[in-house]
Structures are given as C-alpha cells and as structure tokens.
Amino acid sequence: MTPTLVRHHRHTESSAPADDGSRARDWAEIQERMLAPLYEAVYTRLEVGPATRVLGLGCGSGLALLMAAGRGARVTGVDTDLERLALARARLRPGPEDRGAPATGPRLVDSVSEAAADGPHDLITAFTPIGCAAGDGDELVRALGTAVPSAGRGSTVVLAGWGPPERCATSAVLGVASRLAEDGRTPGSGSWRGPRRDDLEDVAFRSGLNPDGSGRVACPFGYADMDSAVRGLLSTRLFDAAVRATDRWQVEKEVAEALHPHRRPDGTVWMSNVFRYLVCTT
Numbered sequence: 352m353t354p355t356l357v358r359h360h361r362h363t364e365s366s367a368p369a370d371d372g373s374r375a376r377d378w379a380e381i382q383e384r385m386l387a388p389l390y391e392a393v394y395t396r397l398e399v400g401p402a403t404r405v406l407g408l409g410c411g412s413g414l415a416l417l418m419a420a421g422r423g424a425r426v427t428g429v430d431t432d433l434e435r436l437a438l439a440r441a442r443l444r445p446g447p448e449d450r451g452a453p454a455t456g457p458r459l460v461d462s463v464s465e466a467a468a469d470g471p472h473d474l475i476t477a478f479t480p481i482g483c484a485a486g487d488g489d490e491l492v493r494a495l496g497t498a499v500p501s502a503g504r505g506s507t508v509v510l511a512g513w514g515p516p517e518r519c520a521t522s523a524v525l526g527v528a529s530r531l532a533e534d535g536r537t538p539g540s541g542s543w544r545g546p547r548r549d550d551l552e553d554v555a556f557r558s559g560l561n562p563d564g565s566g567r568v569a570c571p572f573g574y575a576d577m578d579s580a581v582r583g584l585l586s587t588r589l590f591d592a593a594v595r596a597t598d599r600w601q602v603e604k605e606v607a608e609a610l611h612p613h614r615r616p617d618g619t620v621w622m623s624n625v626f627r628y629l630v631c632t633t
Contacts, residue, residue: 375432377586378411388568390414390415390418393509397630403422404471404473408475412436414442416443428458439459467497471502477509477511478509481511482551503633506633512551512626521572521622523609528592561632568627574621575618577610590602
C-alpha cells in the first residue's frame, strides 16, 4: 500500500507563485497518493488483472493507472492537464523488456474521444472525486458520454466522491476555498462546494449507467509538515477560484490556519477522510 505520510521534498517560499509545472509535481509527489487506498479497494473488489482493459478518466499523473498496470491490466489514461499528463507518461514509460510490444503498452492522451478509440474497455474509472466544485458532475457526464460507447455491454464504470462531511476532516479546510472565492465575488467553477448525498447516483443516471454496488474507503491525508500539507492541497485545483479572487499568499495563509487543529506535536499533519465509490454497469 502506498503510504499516506508524505515526506517533505523541497522547500518553496509560500508567498511565491506556483507555475503549472510545480503544481503538477506537488500533485504527483504529495497529494495523489492520498487516494491510493481507494484505487486498491476498487481494483481488489473488481479483480483487476491481466484480462482487464482499463480507461482512466482524469488520470492525473498516473498513479491509479500504474497500480492497475502492476496487476497486469492494459491501461489507457486521459487528462486535460498537460503537465500532469507528462508526469504520467514518465511514470508509465515502458521498461526495456516492454519496448518490443508498444501496442500493448500504456497509452496516455489529452482527449476523451482519442482515448475511447483505444477501446473496447472492460473498466472505466473516474477516480477524481466529484461533488467538489460547481459543474464537475456535468463535466463528468460529458466525458462519460464519449467514453462509455468504447466499453461493451455489461462493462464496469466506477465513479468516486467524498464521503459524508462529518467523516471528512478535510472538508472544513476545503471550505476556505469557497469562502475566499465568495468574498472576492468570483464563485463558481474551481471552488469547493462540498459533496451531496446523491452526486454519484445522479451522474450514473444521467449517463445511462446501472448502479450495481458501492463502497466506502478510509483515505487519511497525512503530511510530514505544514508546508507539504498546504502545497498538496493547493495542487488539487480546488483553490484556483480563491487564488484568483484574492492572491496565493492569502490562500496559503488561511489554509495553514485551517490546518492548525490537525497538526500533531511532531509537526506532521493528519486528517481522517472517507471516500465513496459507485460501481455501475453499462
């Protein structure tokens, strides 16, 4: 299992602006692994293995795909964040023993239609938790509308979201994003809105999918220090609207203040969270 306590990789001044490349690295090095227990639980439940062809929507820097490939699955990933996608390509680059068979190696693209053309797929995953920002469910419905036809009838689609707010300590910290965005009068896309009970079922219904089971997985967020915690959370893109409404320094300051109750005497930052997944069939 990938550990959730993230070691401090490098120091950056909190007031310095972050470019897309450094934020993508923060996602890959700090934040992405927090959902590793979710990926593992889903793959174990669905018995992902050499016979599985996986399409990962919003694959980020590729950790979930790497875990599936480690089980022998053939993987295709799509993400519109080119910096994250470049890191995924590096992470999933075939080894010397695989270079003789490029047709079966990992495929990473920035277009859902291009990824769908790589089908048919047995399993489509959407591990990026929905119910976070206004409109993220609509965006996923559009992506599924393109991707699902690449899967045969009876194939599996997995959707993921945050669990109940009372079981997610990080919810209160992410609330800083919506408050600052609203204070700056720029609410909307890119700011935290919080999950709703039927977010996953709503997306499934609108996408013509048949729910066939669900589960909850504990995914604690653990960071080696406050700087890593702030950088990791800002790499989620849920604070983008807040940064536009105020400035990065203000957002980092208020996020650090919100994290203070979760800081332990040894300087580490720990928050318990529960994520939910919905298993559907096409």
